[in-house]
Amino acid sequence: GAGVSQSPSNKVTEKGKDVELRCDPISGHTALYWYRQSLGQGLEFLIYFQGNSAPDKSGLPSDRFSAERTGGSVSTLTIQRTQQEDSAVYLCASSRANKQETQYFGPGTRLLVL
């Protein structure tokens, strides 16, 4: 079956603009995660969705970042008023119901803020 997909694969934007990044998890996976990976750095947790529970937003770096998940499937990460330090690869992962299950990652969206 299909893996986790993300779009766009690359995004170049100007400072101050808003961007939306999309993640399609593996069908049947109820847990969905967003991470950020800066050049040469490890993955930084941003937000976690599990079923219909309230999302864990503890990793979001500022109130310019938000995410939603519609119908328990597709998720959108929105960055408002982008800054140059937001430039990074944004990775989405999904896993089965128990969040201790292995996470399956998408290819990421490479965001460059000029």
Place this chain on the structure above:
Amino acid sequence: SQKIEQNSEALNIQEGKTATLTCNYTNYSPAYLQWYRQDPGRGPVFLLLIRENEKEKRKERLKVTFDTTLKQSLFHITASQPADSATYLCALWNQGGKLIFGQGTELSVKP
């Protein structure tokens, strides 16, 4: 402070040798630890998971050890091949309910 550290320097080895990568952590009590492989331009791919009550786990040419006293995991690739060249990430499942990643170690296997 809580830290998870991997060798930042790239590891260069000859084909056929055993590659050993290190992951150290401080101020965590992880229930388990995972290793992922990441190729350029791709997302990480899960390789192995080892639980806190396990000392060693093997999968084909891969072996992971987990020493909760030393707070260290070692990741071994035996009979390494050029196709094993990638960045390897360790990640621990924090009791706070998040997967915490190290920064990764780049492995280069020369023919």
